Amino acid sequence: MGIPMNYVALDIETTGLNPRYDKIIEIGAVRVRDGKAEDTFSSFVNPAKSLPTRIIELTGIQDADVCKAPYIDEVLDAFLTFAGDDVLLEHNLIFDYSFVKKAAVNCKKSYERTGIDTLKIAKCFLGDLESRSLGFLCEYFQIALDAHRALNDAIAAHTLYQILAQKYGNVETKPFQPRQLVYNVRKENPITPKQLELLLKLIVQYHLQREGYLLSPVVNVTEDTIDLQKLSKNEASRLIDKLLSNFRRSYPLR
Numbered sequence: 001m002g003i004p005m006n007y008v009a010l011d012i013e014t015t016g017l018n019p020r021y022d023k024i025i026e027i028g029a030v031r032v033r034d035g036k037a038e039d040t041f042s043s044f045v046n047p048a049k050s051l052p053t054r055i056i057e058l059t060g061i062q063d064a065d066v067c068k069a070p071y072i073d074e075v076l077d078a079f080l081t082f083a084g085d086d087v088l089l090e091h092n093l094i095f096d097y098s099f100v101k102k103a104a105v106n107c108k109k110s111y112e113r114t115g116i117d118t119l120k121i122a123k124c125f126l127g128d129l130e131s132r133s134l135g136f137l138c139e140y141f142q143i144a145l146d147a148h149r150a151l152n153d154a155i156a157a158h159t160l161y162q163i164l165a166q167k168y169g170n171v172e173t174k175p176f177q178p179r180q181l182v183y184n185v186r187k188e189n190p191i192t193p194k195q196l197e198l199l200l201k202l203i204v205q206y207h208l209q210r211e212g213y214l215l216s217p218v219v220n221v222t223e224d225t226i227d228l229q230k231l232s233k234n235e236a237s238r239l240i241d242k243l244l245s246n247f248r249r250s251y252p253l254r
Helices: 053-059 072-083 093-106 118-125 134-140 150-168 193-205 233-247
Strands: 007-014 024-033 036-044 088-090 114-117 209-211 214-216
Touching: 007 053, 007 072, 007 093, 007 150, 024 053, 024 072, 024 093, 024 150, 036 072, 036 150, 072 093, 088 093, 088 150, 093 114, 114 118, 118 134, 118 150, 134 150, 193 233
Parallel strands: 007 088, 088 114
Antiparallel strands: 007 024, 024 036, 209 214
């Protein structure tokens, strides 16, 4: 069985580590044919809220980079067109796949794929190394990497895969074979009209000032600038609970 040399290397940046609550802020991908990079895809994604400080520090991505970027439904359409039915390749692939799968389900799209995980390959052949993170392996194999940007990481994963295939592909081919990716997710329902009405009432009561389609806090109600209409029903419920629990005493509703 030969080692696959046609695939799409993928990487994403997100607002956090949990696909249930966090959002994609950047997608990068490389289409590979016969082991060579043929084309690339890169786009910021508007997460409909401000970025956590830790993510800004980690990635260098700023609110200004994403606030005018397209939302995930538009970026997802472009990415799915770019990727087609290709095998996916990534380092710790299930993390990226889980976020994209959730976005696809929310957009009423099917996203069942097979994939190759360079992390699992590294664990098979490089178990004696102190780390098998992408950053560590890039340093170990002298692969140039400006980490924590989606396209850079996707290119690095592709380069790492080619090195691993060359060094260990004649030892065992099974770790290089695509596997069915499994991540179960349910579609999220959008914010309801009643939730939106209540949130707007809370915002008025708590002296939040409206700027375009965004809501910018002028008191310490929430750390985020949030596009309310992009919230899911569950996200809206959590925000309502947070506002009520933190500020009911200070700003009683009338």
